[in-house]
Amino acid sequence: MTRAIPLEAVLVVAAALFCIGLFGALSRRNLIGVLMGIELMLNSANINLVAFWRYLEPRFITGPTFAIFVITVAAAEAAVGLAMIIAIYRSWNTVNADSVDSLKG
Amino acid sequence: MDLLIQIIFGLLSALVIGAAMMVVTVRNVIHAALWLIASFFGVAALYLLLEAEFIAVVQVLVYVGAISILILFAIMLTRSNEGDRLLTKYWWASALIALGLFGVAFLPTFTGTTWNMPQPTGPAGTPEVLSGVEELGRGFVSEFVLHFEIAGVLLTVALIGAIVIAFEERSRRRRVLTLAEELELRKRRQAAESVD
Amino acid sequence: MYDVINHLINTVFGLGWPSWAISLIAYLLVATILFLVAPFQMLFLTYFERRAIAQMQDRIGPNRVGPQGLFQPVADGVKMFTKEDIVPDAADKWVHLIGPCVVVAPTMFMFAVLPWGPGMVPLDMNIGLLFFFAISSVSAVGLMASGWASNNKFALLGAMRAVAQMVSYEIPAVLSLLAIVLVTGSLSIVDLIHQQAGLFISSADVPGIPDLGLGWFVFTPVGFLAFIAFFIAALAEGERTPFDIPEADSEIVAGYMTEYSGMKFGLFYLAQYVLNFLLCAITAIIFFGGWQGPGVGWLYAQAITPTNPDGNGLFNVLAGMLGVFYFLAKTYFFFFVMVWVRGAYARLRIDQLMDFGWKFLIPLTLVNVISAAIWVGLTKWGAAEGLAFVEGWAPLMRWGVAFVITLLLNIAAYIFLARVYSQAQDERARLDNEVLERLTNVA
Numbered sequence: 001m002t003r004a005i006p007l008e009a010v011l012v013v014a015a016a017l018f019c020i021g022l023f024g025a026l027s028r029r030n031l032i033g034v035l036m037g038i039e040l041m042l043n044s045a046n047i048n049l050v051a052f053w054r055y056l057e058p059r060f061i062t063g064p065t066f067a068i069f070v071i072t073v074a075a076a077e078a079a080v081g082l083a084m085i086i087a088i089y090r091s092w093n094t095v096n097a098d099s100v101d102s103l104k105g
Numbered sequence: 106m107d108l109l110i111q112i113i114f115g116l117l118s119a120l121v122i123g124a125a126m127m128v129v130t131v132r133n134v135i136h137a138a139l140w141l142i143a144s145f146f147g148v149a150a151l152y153l154l155l156e157a158e159f160i161a162v163v164q165v166l167v168y169v170g171a172i173s174i175l176i177l178f179a180i181m182l183t184r185s186n187e188g189d190r191l192l193t194k195y196w197w198a199s200a201l202i203a204l205g206l207f208g209v210a211f212l213p214t215f216t217g218t219t220w221n222m223p224q225p226t227g228p229a230g231t232p233e234v235l236s237g238v239e240e241l242g243r244g245f246v247s248e249f250v251l252h253f254e255i256a257g258v259l260l261t262v263a264l265i266g267a268i269v270i271a272f273e274e275r276s277r278r279r280r281v282l283t284l285a286e287e288l289e290l291r292k293r294r295q296a297a298e299s300v301d
Numbered sequence: 302m303y304d305v306i307n308h309l310i311n312t313v314f315g316l317g318w319p320s321w322a323i324s325l326i327a328y329l330l331v332a333t334i335l336f337l338v339a340p341f342q343m344l345f346l347t348y349f350e351r352r353a354i355a356q357m358q359d360r361i362g363p364n365r366v367g368p369q370g371l372f373q374p375v376a377d378g379v380k381m382f383t384k385e386d387i388v389p390d391a392a393d394k395w396v397h398l399i400g401p402c403v404v405v406a407p408t409m410f411m412f413a414v415l416p417w418g419p420g421m422v423p424l425d426m427n428i429g430l431l432f433f434f435a436i437s438s439v440s441a442v443g444l445m446a447s448g449w450a451s452n453n454k455f456a457l458l459g460a461m462r463a464v465a466q467m468v469s470y471e472i473p474a475v476l477s478l479l480a481i482v483l484v485t486g487s488l489s490i491v492d493l494i495h496q497q498a499g500l501f502i503s504s505a506d507v508p509g510i511p512d513l514g515l516g517w518f519v520f521t522p523v524g525f526l527a528f529i530a531f532f533i534a535a536l537a538e539g540e541r542t543p544f545d546i547p548e549a550d551s552e553i554v555a556g557y558m559t560e561y562s563g564m565k566f567g568l569f570y571l572a573q574y575v576l577n578f579l580l581c582a583i584t585a586i587i588f589f590g591g592w593q594g595p596g597v598g599w600l601y602a603q604a605i606t607p608t609n610p611d612g613n614g615l616f617n618v619l620a621g622m623l624g625v626f627y628f629l630a631k632t633y634f635f636f637f638v639m640v641w642v643r644g645a646y647a648r649l650r651i652d653q654l655m656d657f658g659w660k661f662l663i664p665l666t667l668v669n670v671i672s673a674a675i676w677v678g679l680t681k682w683g684a685a686e687g688l689a690f691v692e693g694w695a696p697l698m699r700w701g702v703a704f705v706i707t708l709l710l711n712i713a714a715y716i717f718l719a720r721v722y723s724q725a726q727d728e729r730a731r732l733d734n735e736v737l738e739r740l741t742n743v744a
Contacts, residue, residue: 004107005114008214010155013118015214017125017144019207024129026199027192032134032180036141039172040125043148046160054155058235061244065252067160068241071167072256076263078172082179083271089183090273098193109321135449139396142442162428162435170438174468177445181461238428238488286737 010051017044029096031085035078042074114154121147134180142173159238331423335412343574344374349633350640357644378567386563393450400447401561401568407439408575415582416491418592418624419601420617429490430482433583434475437538440572441467444557447569451560459556462546462651466537469658470544474534476666477527480673481518481587486681490586497590498598507696514593514627522708523673526715528588530666532635535580537658540573542643546651577639578632585631592624656729661722668714672707679703 017040024037046067053063089095124144128137145168152161193199245253310316310323348363348371355362363373388397414429416422426432441464448460482488485496496503499516510516518524537544548556558569585591600620605612649657680696680703682688691699 004110009114009118010151012211012214013121013151015207015210016122017148019203019210020122020125020129022206023199023203024125026202027196028129029193030134032176032183033129033137036128036137036176039141039168040128040144043145043168046164047148047151050152050155050157050160054157054235061240061248064157064160064241065244065249067157068163069252069256071160071163072260075167075172076259078175079263079267080270082175083267085179086182086271095183133393135393135396135446139399139442139446158426159428159431162431166431166435166438169442170435170471171468174441174445174464177442177449178461178464181449181457290737 007051007055010055011048014044014047014051017041017047029098031088031095031097032082034097035081035085038081039074039078042070042077046070110154114151117147117150117154120144121151135177138173138176138180141176142169145169145173156235159241328423332413335423336409339409339412339575339578340571342578343571344378346574346578346636347377347570348374349636350643353637353640354644357641381564381567381570384563386565387560389452389560391452392560393452396446396450397560398565400443400450400557401565401572403443403446404440404572405443405568405575407436407443408572408579410436410439411579414490415579416494416586416591417628418621419597420604420606421592421621421624422491425489425491428488430478430488430493430587433490434471434478437576437579438467438471440576447561448557451557453560455553455555456557456559459548459553459559462553463540463548463557465651466540466544466546466654466658469655470534470537470662473530473658473662473666474538476663476670477530477534478587480523480527480666480669483670483673483677484518484521484523486677490591494586494591494593497593502697502700507700512598513595514590514598515595517588517590517593519588521676522704522711523669523676524588526665526669526672526711528584530662530669531588532584532638533662534658535584536639536642537654539577539580539639541577541639543646543649544654545648546654577636581635581639582628582632584635585628589631590627591631592628594623594627597624597627656722656726660725661718665714665718668718669711672710675710676703676707679706 021037021040021042021044024040025034026037028034028037049063049067049070053060053067057063085095088100092100094100121144124140124147127140128144131137131140145164149161149164149169152158152164310318310326351373352362352370363370366372366376388394411433413424414422414426414432416425444460444463444467448456448458448463451457481493485493487493487496497516497518498512498514499507499510500513501515501520502510503516503518503521519528540546540548548558553559558566561569597620600616600623602609603612604616604620605614678686678688679691680699683692694702
């Protein structure tokens with residue numbers, strides 16, 4: 001693996017994934033779509049962490065440990081985020097990000 | 106062997122990126138969630154290629170087995186009435202931001218790297234020492250014990266928070282009576298009438 | 302398998318292929334064999350279940366096609382193949398097609414880490430157990446997709462029920478496995494089996510025990526409680542009665558399978574029976590020693606293994622046959638227990654199922670994890686870990702003390718939780734009654 005593929009190739013894939021996720025998080029109207037974009041971004045960060053671990057410091061466990069913490073945070077974020085989406089849906093009857101605008105001046 | 110790995114890597118990257126593109130562009134939210142799962146799988150396979158087996162399995166367990174199920178459930182519990190527009194009004198601005206960010210990350214890498222240079226990883230022939238799941242477990246109870254406990258607290262907080270936020274009081278719930286309850290109700294009404 | 306192919310290609314034919322090509326061929330061959338084994342298991346298990354349940358219900362069961370009806374499943378398969386494949390007009394065509402595939406694929410993946418006999422494992426991953434359960438959770442996605450794509454209320458309801466059930470019962474299953482992993486200190490399924498040598502006491506705990514291949518984990522209090530919890534969770538994951546709510550025919554037609562016909566329906570059936578086989582197999586492996594049994598250890602010691610390269614190849618075959626025999630006997634016994642439970646119990650209601658999983662099984666397995674920690678501390682630790690007082694005891698004594706303490710802890714936990722749980726059920730019934738009264742204004 002390390003001989004066949006340069007580290008930069010993995011990083012480019014992760015960067016592309018991050019940018020796609022960013023685009024999704026910024027531009028989708030559906031709140032769940034936004035959450036999916038955020039999940040993609042977290043995934044790309046994880047790819048970076050694991051890749052750096054594998055190529056640079058394979059003896060130390062810091063990379064996988066961080067990746068696991070990121071996965072933990074992602075799970076917590078998904079649970080709370082989806083609970084909030086469901087609560088929003090109950091009171092507004094919509095899941096579109098731009099319809100929830102009662103704070104507008 | 107190198108060629109095989111390169112082909113596999115190319116296919117996996119195409120899967121991950123393509124599925125991610127579908128996630129943000131496809132109209133139907135359920136389809137988007139299914140593409141998201143495909144992307145998660147691709148990332149898990151990439152981890153396997155990077156020889157991080159444990160992370161790959163955790164990825165499948167948490168992302169595919171739990172988070173995507175949560176997302177699917179949330180989609181089915183909420184009715185999406187997006188109408189005719191899939192994206193926000195200023196989607197082109199976010200597209201520009203994302204593309205610009207990718208350009209900033211990609212161009213220096215592309216021009217500044219001598220591609221296909223093998224990374225020197227110790228003397229040839231000696232197998233690399235990879236830290237495996239056992240070292241990971243030891244790390245969690247020695248070096249990273251505080252972080253580990255914080256993660257545990259975070260998960261507990263998220264669990265309780267999610268329940269509190271999404272909880273609907275029992276009395277407020279619209280309740281449809283079951284057949285048995287209907288019968289019970291009728292019986293009680295009759296009993297009440299006979300008392301009167 | 303790698304060695305055999307390598308010998309055949311590079312030594313016999315002298316082709317000098319690179320090692321990755323040989324690995325690829327070897328793995329493809331193993332995968333093909335396993336893909337053939339899975340449908341045959343399903344064919345046999347359907348026949349077995351129908352005959353057994355018929356005996357319990359005082360019927361005869363299928364006995365027309367072939368001797369004793371043995372070819373009935375084949376006839377069913379032919380019927381399934383030739384049926385028209387109907388896709389509802391309102392269905393989402395692609396997701397409707399992908400659903401059953403995603404349900405079947407993980408069950409096939411799970412064969413990758415399943416050891417059949419001594420030295421007979423397709424892939425000895427060092428995280429095999431975790432892999433097994435991670436992959437099994439994927440089929441929930443397929444269920445959800447197929448239920449949604451059918452565009453049918455019953456299908457969607459069935460899928461929601463199935464997924465809620467699978468996700469909830471994964472937790473007690475994994476927690477009960479965690480106790481075993483704690484005891485063995487390994488996530489590899491092969492390691493797990495090797496540690497179950499011995500005679501009622503695992504030879505990993507007490508080194509001098511004679512090896513009859515009977516040091517199963519089910520003989521320890523930790524293992525026994527884990528086994529009970531795991532088997533209940535396995536019944537729920539495999540959607541067997543009393544947890545067959547997702548496809549309760551009398552309530553919601555056939556759940557997520559309602560809109561499927563022909564071979565797609567067959568795929569669901571295949572997935573279900575293969576999953577049941579795998580769950581029984583993994584129960585047999587984790588708690589009942591898999592291929593361990595009297596004689597296998599001795600035979601395998603004479604065979605050609607990486608640690609014993611100049612053994613006798615005949616013993617490989619013998620040990621393999623005996624091991625596979627033990628393994629399959631245990632597996633089919635557990636499948637028989639599943640059928641037995643189906644014959645004996647009625648279906649639970651969905652809220653009862655959820656209550657039981659979350660409020661009883663999960664706390665119980667959590668206590669079991671603590672028991673497992675005590676077990677490890679008393680049998681394996683010493684002064685280095687801060688338990689200097691156990692250092693002086695004989696291994697048998699340490700094992701006995703651990704046995705008594707964990708047994709008492711588990712029994713106490715069971716009694717306590719059972720009392721709390723039944724009180725909670727009563728309370729819930731009272732609350733339900735109150736809500737009903739308020740809703741109807743009838744006291």
